[in-house]
Amino acid sequence: MAKLLIDIHTHVYLPRYVSFLRARSSVPRIFSRNTAEGKTEERLLILDGEPSGGRPMGPQYWDREQKLSFMDRHGIDISLVSSANPWLDFLPASTAHSLANELNNDLEEYCSTSPSLSAAGGTTKRLYGFGLLPLVPDVPITSLVDTVKQITKLEHLKGIILGTHGVGKGLDDDALEPVWSAIAEAGLVVFLHPHYGVDGKEWGKKDNGHVLPLALGFPFETTIAATRLILSGVFDRHPDLRILLAHSGGTLPQLSSRLASCIDHDPIVASRLQHDARYYLGKLYFDAVAYGAEELGFVSDAIGRAEWFAARPSSAAASKEQGLALRALGSKRMLFGTDHPFFPPLSSTEKWKSVVENLEAIDGVHGWSETEKDAVRGRNALALFGIPSAK
């Protein structure tokens, strides 16, 4: 089997969505303004109060040719494309439902009409996708389940991208139980991705651009959502549910033993879970978008040790026996990603620094052989998403 490079964290604003954002007068919206050089530029405002008037917007966000050209430039064979935040979070329920359906059909077409992986043709495409659910307050749960069914029927959509707010009360909301059932039964992969960060007052008064909300807020949000999911017992009730965490799980790995300790010291919370908190990291998947080899090595340790914690009370003493064997084990649940078209290079260069760093990080993990590195770069994605590799 040829070695493939597969990007499972790469975003698009589909043309229908872009038109929708252009027509809006409040955030999220796309607006035009004149530059100092007398040209017109479009900018995307995702949240109120973004520094420097939002971010520059161009066809890299919607044009499939630019996605494919980016892939070619970086040697990426296949991409699993997902809509970028804020998805449909800001819409009333009925609009969200109809737009989700339309965007899912659009994305299916975006993928199904993409080039074949092999120049000789074949059914394996270069683009696959994650669909959208209309996760907004007041949406009927049946609409969500219906949309899961719609996505299941769209052959090139292999999963669903989810934010963290659910239908307004977060992902640990009991009301979502039928949605988890439907997703697990359909075998779709949930890609859990941040959008809101944490309260902006935490960042203080200094102007640090987007650095603090992006570098810290995003991973914090993912960590909180994943932890609340663990505490809600979702993984005990749906052991087959496959959830992929953005940005290598945020900070869940580094806080997982502290989390286990805090739960241990609260008998009521502990009694609701079948396992030590660290066990659930072995049920999750993690992208490899962490920009550093030591980070990836550690995330794979945290996944690899999960099985020690199947029983309660668990024995941490097991750790002394294992060393780097953990790391190989954990690599099976980690998958390369780029976060394209975000983190663009500051100057025009052949390759994007953000992509190069993520590839170098995989290559630099101490204790991963080429087998593990190849798995993280592509083989894990083929298996997780059920993509035919040789057709």
Next chain:
Amino acid sequence: MAKLLIDIHTHVYLPRYVSFLRARSSVPRIFSRNTAEGKTEERLLILDGEPSGGRPMGPQYWDREQKLSFMDRHGIDISLVSSANPWLDFLPASTAHSLANELNNDLEEYCSTSPSLSAAGGTTKRLYGFGLLPLVPDVPITSLVDTVKQITKLEHLKGIILGTHGVGKGLDDDALEPVWSAIAEAGLVVFLHPHYGVDGKEWGKKDNGHVLPLALGFPFETTIAATRLILSGVFDRHPDLRILLAHSGGTLPQLSSRLASCIDHDPIVASRLQHDARYYLGKLYFDAVAYGAEELGFVSDAIGRAEWFAARPSSAAASKEQGLALRALGSKRMLFGTDHPFFPPLSSTEKWKSVVENLEAIDGVHGWSETEKDAVRGRNALALFGIPSAK
């Protein structure tokens, strides 16, 4: 030199502070209530809206004999004791200043009259301490500098415990510049410790006890404060400043490469710093209070690699050369701690699980020899705090 076990993260509410909290009618406060068994118990409410009416309070929080008895039970030779949160944060400036001075004198006496390390006597004590600054809004900066000078003269106080709010605008506040200068010049160690967490709305509606604010909120707060300090250039301006981060730096290690990437993509923020963000982790110290061996191993990797990032642009490729050598290097800045008297055992046991876990974690770090483990358990603390080990 005998091997010592030194606890650098262990708290006290000094008797004067306890009396103060008992007299208060709003949080933070200590109040009495009757138990179901008809007994009277005291409880500590640190923040409004704490679950289950705060935490049970007893002499383990203030009685020095109980601290020494806990140390004996766990084989701890020396403790560096710090006041527990919320310190003086809730007080008006004049009260905060006078109470800080009194509590610093109280803690000096608590330490200076403690038993000698050696049964044969000698100047090395079993207890040393971190003093308090009156870090509240409207306090004159001269009061802070004066209190730094007071602490410097108190022979058994080796550092200062700091929350994250500064004089109301966080620790990246330019107004604090004379305070950092005074601390660096005095050679005191700053112990940066969380108290506020992040906005409680992040935790959702489910009752998860203290788990989310303690397991996630505390480390997030430390991470934000440390990151804002890095971005403010404090470590460029004060290269001799020694700051020890609680709970193994929260999540700063796992987010440090992402932080570096976000800064790289913002030329204005990047231009204000002399180094890649990861460099500054090698200027910091980290307690080893993370409850897991893999966490500690990773934190030591993140410290150990810091020197690669002294130059900008840095070369991540260096990582491929290093492997476990990093880990030995990083261990020099990590120090054992217990968080006593928090995380008490649920039932009476000989040893506290939280302590045993932190000791097992140190013992279980893949790639640390006994030399590194002994350093983390005690030798690093002797050096960092300048404690005479054999007198």
